Structures are given as C-alpha cells and as structure tokens.
Amino acid sequence: MTGYGRVLKQQDGYDLALEIRAVNHRYLECTVKLPRSYGYLEDKIKEMVQKRIARGKVEVALTLHRQETETPAVQVNHAAVCAYLKALLQENQLLAQELDDGAAENAFLPQDLGLSDLLRLPDLFQTVSVEEDAETVWQVVKPALEETLEHFLQMRQTEGTHLKQDIASHLDAIEEMTNQVERLVPESVQLYYDKLYQKIKDLLQDRVVEESRLVTEAAIVAEKLCVDEELVRLHSHIAQFRDFLESTEPVGRKMDFLVQEMNREVNTTGSKSQSLAITKLVVDMKSEIEKIREQIQNVE
Incomplete structure (x- = not known):
C-alpha cells in the first residue's frame, strides 16, 4: 500500500529530517538512505520498520547534522612541523656543500619559521572533532522515526x-x-x-x-x-x-x-x-x- 510520512526536528544539538515513503509490493522490501557516517543506524531503522509494516516497497531517508555548539579545538600538527624543518635543514646542508666558498650565503634557506610562514604551509593545523556516541545518536533518531511511522500509518x-x-x-x-x-x-x-x-x-x-x-x-x-x-x-x-x-x-x-x-x-x-x-x-x-x-x- 502506498504511504508517506515526514518529520523535521531539532533535538539535542542535531538537525534531523526523516522521510518514509512506500509503494505497492507483494512482500516487504525496505531500503534505508543514510549519511555515510551514520551507516550503523541502518539495521535498527529496518528493525523498527519491520515491526510496524508488513507489506510494501518502503524507502526510509534520513538527513542528520550536528549543530556546532562549541568552538572546535585546533591543534598544531607537530609531526608535520618537524618534517618541514628537517627538510629545510637537509636542503641547507646540500647548499652548503655545493657553495663551500661562502660566496652565496644569501642563497641558504632560513631555518627559523615565523607564524606567517607556518600559516602558509598546508596540514600544519588540524581541527579535533569530538567523537559521537552511537547510542546517543540513536536516542535522537528513534523518537523521530516513531513519529514518522505514525504519520505514515495514518x-x-x-x-x-x-x-x-x-x-x-x-x-x-x-x-x-x-x-x-x-x-x-x-x-x-x-x-x-x-x-x-x-x-x-x-x-x-x-x-x-x-x-x-x-x-x-x-x-x-x-x-x-x-x-x-x-x-x-x-x-x-x-x-x-x-x-x-x-x-x-x-x-x-x-x-x-x-x-x-x-x-x-x-x-x-x-x-x-x-x-x-x-x-x-x-x-x-x-x-x-x-x-x-x-x-x-x-x-x-
């Protein structure tokens, strides 16, 4: 049997959109569309759908975004900084060997990098994101899925x-x-x-x-x-x-x-x-x- 249900919610720091649609089918066939990072929710969503729907080609689509409530932590990529400095040191040693008469000291690369130099180098700064708890995310999605199923069944x-x-x-x-x-x-x-x-x-x-x-x-x-x-x-x-x-x-x-x-x-x-x-x-x-x-x- 055909049917459609849709819910938009903001809950516990998440923006959520959930849709359920179905067309005629001899048996129950359920597909779930999710953001890749939330793929672990697929089995739980299918389980809930199978408890409420017995027949039809059902498609569930979930969009989920976490609201940025805190300033993200930024860290310096220490390994990258060391790698850049090491590369500069090696290059200066090669130049010193080739220009051993001292006539081209200005050709040496500076080994003291300032802030403006660091900001121009790629991958030296990285944003540290807080890992999401799977059960916390499910507790956000579950009530929205129940509400969407109710609209669908009505x-x-x-x-x-x-x-x-x-x-x-x-x-x-x-x-x-x-x-x-x-x-x-x-x-x-x-x-x-x-x-x-x-x-x-x-x-x-x-x-x-x-x-x-x-x-x-x-x-x-x-x-x-x-x-x-x-x-x-x-x-x-x-x-x-x-x-x-x-x-x-x-x-x-x-x-x-x-x-x-x-x-x-x-x-x-x-x-x-x-x-x-x-x-x-x-x-x-x-x-x-x-x-x-x-x-x-x-x-x-």
Missing part, C-alpha cells in the same frame, strides 16, 4: 478506508450476480430439457417418445450442468472476504489467494452453463473480481 489508514469501501461495493455486486445465477439455474435446466425433448421429437417424427428415457437423459446432463456447489463456495468466499475487510491484521496475501478461488468458481460456473444469461453474468462477475484483484495489491 495516511495508510485513510487510504485503507477508501479501499475497504471500494472492495465492499464490488463484493456486493458479485453477491447480487451470484443470486441471479441461482435463480436462473432451474430455468436453464428446464430450457435444456425442452430443447432436448423437441430435438428428439423432430428426429423420431411420428414415433412415440419414451418420456422416462428422456427424463433419465435430461437428469444426467442436468447433473453435469449443476453449479450448486460452485455457488455455495462462492457465497462462502464472499463472506470470508468481508471478514478480512474487518480484520486489524495484515490480510493482503490471504485476500490474494481468496480472489483466485473466487475466480476459479466463477470460471467453472461459466464452463458448465448452457444459458446465455448466466454466461453474461459470469463475464460481469469476472470483471468485478479483477477490479478487486487490482485493489488488494494495495492492501497490507
């Missing part, structure tokens, strides 16, 4: 109410057409008997038609054309489907299976029918069942 609940009404209307139509088929079945058997009697009479012409033999043959064919069992099962499936509509548990897969059974009973009824009126009703019933099949793909 939207699903609203959509589910409309789906329930639509499916119920299709079930009413199927039940009414099933009742019409039940009323037409005796008439179709009698119609078949009359046709059979007239056909035999035409073939035998002036000879006497043996009524008892004709009744026996008609009874055999009527047994083959009987759809009472199919109609009884169809009524049962409709009643069970209505129970599913009132259930608070996930029933999408059960509905999917029940629709297949309803379609099977209707197909059997149509294959047995010798009545044009019943055949027309069967076509309409299959159309209503297909509409239900499309809708239950949205049901969890």
